[in-house]
Amino acid sequence: MPGVQVTKTQWLNFGGADSLVSLLGRKILIVDEVDDSRKTLVYAVAELLKDIRTQEIQAGMQPGESNTEIGIFVVYNKEKPKAEELPEAIMRNYYPAATTPDRWLFFPWDCTTDISVHTELSK
Ligand SMILES: O=P(O)(O)OC[C@H]1O[C@H](OP(=O)(O)OP(=O)(O)O)[C@H](O)[C@@H]1O
Ligand SMILES: Nc1nc2[nH]cnc2c(=O)[nH]1
Structure with missing residues (x-):
């Protein structure tokens, strides 16, 4: 359910002792x-900072x-009071491609039917 709790299901092996990738x-x-409540981005930044x-x-x-340095690019930022805030240093490198009202966005990959049905509906 969106906006309730962020769950970590996958992560890159940056922090492990056997990691070959240096973040430094x-x-x-x-x-x-999309940046909605901002909970996902706050969580992702916190996890990345732990690895760093x-x-x-x-x-x-x-x-x-x-x-x-950590920066953020989002395709859509919803203009609304955010549930959580990002550190100021990261907000200096925060780039939304578009700002939208607080409405639910329907992306092609949300489509439960064939993509051609979605294309027709969008006309
Ligand atoms: O700002 P927030 O309120 O945290 O919402 C933004 C998040 O919601 C969506 O993920 P979703 O939770 O639907 O998971 P999924 O992309 O893995 O399906 C989207 O991909 C963002 O990561
Ligand atoms: N598909 C979709 N996922 C989201 N996660 C948070 N907000 C949204 C939204 O507007 N659309």
Whole structure:
């Protein structure tokens, strides 16, 4: 059910001791199709920051010392009071392609029938 609770079902193996991918010093862009309550983005940023901190410790650095930057791109940002807020430093790199009123957006992949039915309905 949307807007209730974020559940982590998949994640990239960034933080693990066996990870081959270094996040340190990178500019990382999180991409999502819609920012609604903002809970998903806040959760994703928190998880990513945990991985960055883990790698910093593994590299013998202090937290934040790697100057790794996180940015966000969303196709739609719903203009509404958000349930959760992102850190200011991340909002400086927050890029919505479009801002929309607080309405439910119906994406092609939400379609339960054949995509051609969706195309007809959209005409
Ligand atoms: O700002 P929020 O209120 O958190 O909503 C935004 C999230 O909702 C949608 O995911 P959804 O929960 O439908 O999961 P899914 O994309 O994995 O189906 C969308 O992909 C965003 O990640
Ligand atoms: N499909 C869809 N998923 C969402 N998740 C949060 N808001 C929305 C929305 O407007 N449409």
